[in-house]
Amino acid sequence: MSTTEETIKDIVVKIVHCEREVLTPESTFQDMKADSLDMVQVLVALEDEFGIEIPDEDAQKFKNFSDFVTYVEARIAEKK
């Protein structure tokens, strides 16, 4: 598992207060029991952590946890 993925998990667990085990690549926001405010706060925390921007236009396409990780990794790679 990549360190990026670990960091994302840390952030989701902290904000959504879900169990870490819930976060598999397929888990959806319903699985995480995240409401819309949780979601925005997760996105903002990821932006601050990785120094990237995740506009709503992109975030709306995320369906599960692995979409998050793939997107964040791609944006980090773009920055380098």
Place this chain on the structure above:
Amino acid sequence: MLRGKVALVTGSSRGIGRAIALKLAKEGADIIINFFRRREAAEQTAEDIEKLGVTAKVIRANVGNPEKIDEMFDTILSSFGHLDILVNNAASGLPRSALDLDTKVWEWTMDINARALLLCAQRAVKLMEGRGGKIVAITSLGSSLVWPGYIAIGVSKATLEALTRYLAIELAPKNICVNAVGASLVPTEVGLAYARGGQLGDDSTWQTTPAGRMVSPEDIANVVAFLCSEEAFMIRGQTVIVDGGTSSAPFGFTHKGEGD
């Protein structure tokens, strides 16, 4: 006319903020468009504003975060050097009842809707020093009337209106006019989502006003532009209600004309 003036409209990527930005641009002001999540919408607004022959600058900042407010004002300082108009329009919140309102939603809503005016005003005043300015906050009838599920936002708007009065008096000697514009339901994305959430009853209960139609974003923008004009110089610390008469008609508005 606002030619040569610089105006910041928070939350102006879409909705009422966008209408205010366009109106002030039509009056000749250069516009700083602030947004949080929707970059494409903000850039579209900037493009539409530049077609009016003024400058538009897009700055992303979550106004709920003091550091981001500071960064936004640092950018305004370096790009424009001063500011003439601050419109505190950005708002957020979630439907809750009093018994379900947790500290997370409370803080989120208060920080974005109310504290942001204080922090933006503190920075804006420095950029208005020696030249005067106008500050207008956008508020809602839900600050004094009870709207279903609206407690978090309603309470934050009541704070915003109190803040408006305090700022108006403290900033009066600096030649800065501070006022608020309060709206009833306006059919923007959030306005419609709230109304269609079902809590307001069927469509006919909210789709009109005694004035015969809903309040539009442009109705709000017109009053903001007036408050930013010299003609409004003696209006201080007020909340001007733009609601087509709704708040004066608690029993509804079924008047059909003379003799009915």
